[in-house]
Amino acid sequence: MVQRLIPGLTRDQIVAQAFVLVEDEGLDSLSMRKLAGRMNVQAAAIYWHISGKAELLGLMARDIYAAAYAGTHGAQDWREWLRQFGRALHSSLASHRDGARLCAIARPPSPADAEKQAAHIAAPLKALGLEASVALAHQAAVISFTLGWTMFEANGPMRDFLCEMMDFDATFTIGLESLVNGLPAK
Amino acid sequence: MVQRLIPGLTRDQIVAQAFVLVEDEGLDSLSMRKLAGRMNVQAAAIYWHISGKAELLGLMARDIYAAAYAGTHGAQDWREWLRQFGRALHSSLASHRDGARLCAIARPPSPADAEKQAAHIAAPLKALGLEASVALAHQAAVISFTLGWTMFEANGPMRDFLCEMMDFDATFTIGLESLVNGLPAK
DNA sequence: ACCTGAACACCGTTCAAGT
DNA sequence: ACCTGAACACCGTTCAAGT
Numbered sequence: 051m052v053q054r055l056i057p058g059l060t061r062d063q064i065v066a067q068a069f070v071l072v073e074d075e076g077l078d079s080l081s082m083r084k085l086a087g088r089m090n091v092q093a094a095a096i097y098w099h100i101s102g103k104a105e106l107l108g109l110m111a112r113d114i115y116a117a118a119y120a121g122t123h124g125a126q127d128w129r130e131w132l133r134q135f136g137r138a139l140h141s142s143l144a145s146h147r148d149g150a151r152l153c154a155i156a157r158p159p160s161p162a163d164a165e166k167q168a169a170h171i172a173a174p175l176k177a178l179g180l181e182a183s184v185a186l187a188h189q190a191a192v193i194s195f196t197l198g199w200t201m202f203e204a205n206g207p208m209r210d211f212l213c214e215m216m217d218f219d220a221t222f223t224i225g226l227e228s229l230v231n232g233l234p235a236k
Numbered sequence: 237m238v239q240r241l242i243p244g245l246t247r248d249q250i251v252a253q254a255f256v257l258v259e260d261e262g263l264d265s266l267s268m269r270k271l272a273g274r275m276n277v278q279a280a281a282i283y284w285h286i287s288g289k290a291e292l293l294g295l296m297a298r299d300i301y302a303a304a305y306a307g308t309h310g311a312q313d314w315r316e317w318l319r320q321f322g323r324a325l326h327s328s329l330a331s332h333r334d335g336a337r338l339c340a341i342a343r344p345p346s347p348a349d350a351e352k353q354a355a356h357i358a359a360p361l362k363a364l365g366l367e368a369s370v371a372l373a374h375q376a377a378v379i380s381f382t383l384g385w386t387m388f389e390a391n392g393p394m395r396d397f398l399c400e401m402m403d404f405d406a407t408f409t410i411g412l413e414s415l416v417n418g419l420p421a422k
Numbered sequence: 423a424c425c426t427g428a429a430c431a432c433c434g435t436t437c438a439a440g441t
Numbered sequence: 442a443c444c445t446g447a448a449c450a451c452c453g454t455t456c457a458a459g460t
Contacts, residue, residue: 058424082453094455095425103453154340154387157394164393183401190388190398191381191411198384201340202376208343208350212376215369225377228418229411244444268434280436281444289434 059091061099065109069146072110077148082106104157111156114149117142119174128178128188129230135174136192136226143200150200184236195229196222245277247285251295255332258296263334268292290343297342300335303328305360314364314374315416321360322378322412329386336386370422381415382408 067088072080082103086093100106121138125131143149168186175185199222203209212218253274258266268289272279286292307324311317329335354372361371385408389395398404 081451083451092426093453094427097454098424151340154337157391165397168394168397186398187402187407187410190407191385191414194384194388194411195377195381195415196384197387198380198382199377201383202380205343208354211351211354212372216373221373221376224373224420225380225415228377229381229415232414232418234410267432269432278445279434280446283435284443 059089059095059099061109063089064096064099065106065113068106068110069113072152073147077152107152107156111153114142114146114153115139117145122174125174125178128175128180128185128235129233131174131178132188132192132230132233133226135189136196136230137223139193139196140200140222143197144203148204150197150204153197154201181236184234188233191229191233192226195225199225245275245281245285247295249275250282250285251292251299254292254296255299258338259333263337293338293342297339300328300332300339301325303331308360311360311364314361314366314371314421315419317360317364318374318378318416318419319412321375322382322416323409325379325382326386326408329383330389334390336383336390339383340387367422370420374419377415377419378412381411385411 064085068080068085071085071088075084082096083093085106086096096106100109118135118139121142122131122135125134143153146152171189172180172182172185175189176182180188203218203222209218250271254266254271257271257274261270268282269279272282282292286295304321304325307328308317308321311320329339332338357375358366358368358371361375362368366374389404389408395404
């Protein structure tokens, strides 16, 4: 027992394969059985590592948000940080097939985890001088707008028709800018 | 054949019962079989009236949006109209269990219907002096923010923790106001 | 510790056949 | 025209049993 025998499965591997599956076949085709099949394992095996499909979706959503935080840095004030974060989240959501729908469906893994997540959410804005409750509220507004917009954008039939009439990216930026500029420092 | 024998089922009845089912058991428990069971009919019977579950969700979402339009009237300018619409949509979404998630999942029934819906969407704003493409863009921004926010708000575990720190309704209004005030007349 | 086999209780959808 | 019966091809999850 030098260290630990590598198990056939890992939480990270499962989540990674789930992303590949969704990329290939779409979110509606993500099933525990298909996912297991891709890893040459029985569906039940996944339940040793993950409590269920809800947790799987939660972990995937967390990765998408994490990418947005990772893509935000070097802002001088909280408004600039919110603008950067909004753009980063938008591109993170758009870069995964059905990313927005996934984050819409997913719920925070545990009630306890929600509290920790909220602290993590507000931290960058607090560092830039915002009070905790204001930071949470503003961050929630930007996440809401961005998530809602990306869902709108991904809405197939609507999209094909609308993109003849407007530039989605430019319109998103205008909305984000309006929202952020109007938010009070309190 | 005086007029037409009333059939046991109607599209409207099916949609209405679907709302009742969701209210009782939540969106995750909405199945064609349970729905049929509530109407004392086989699941297959529903398919005579509705093409499938996707169309059912589309019809439900349409009702939710319709209520928002119905609750918007008497605005003097397009900004006031957008504020009213945002608030009306928010309360329409919040008044149906899982309403936001439902609208997030639902897609416009048909590609042809999307075009008609887009025209309907932009009409009130055009009447208040906005150019068609600008009207669509602004309306999309308000819908996105409102839908995203209501989803955030409905996110159980997160909610319980956050509502100790902020007033959801007040914060939503601040965000909506910021967004609308910042939008350009173009 | 980690996975298989097999089962339980469901799904959405289709389609012949009934009335 | 409208619905039933029965089937097809799936689901998520659990749990004894294997290794």
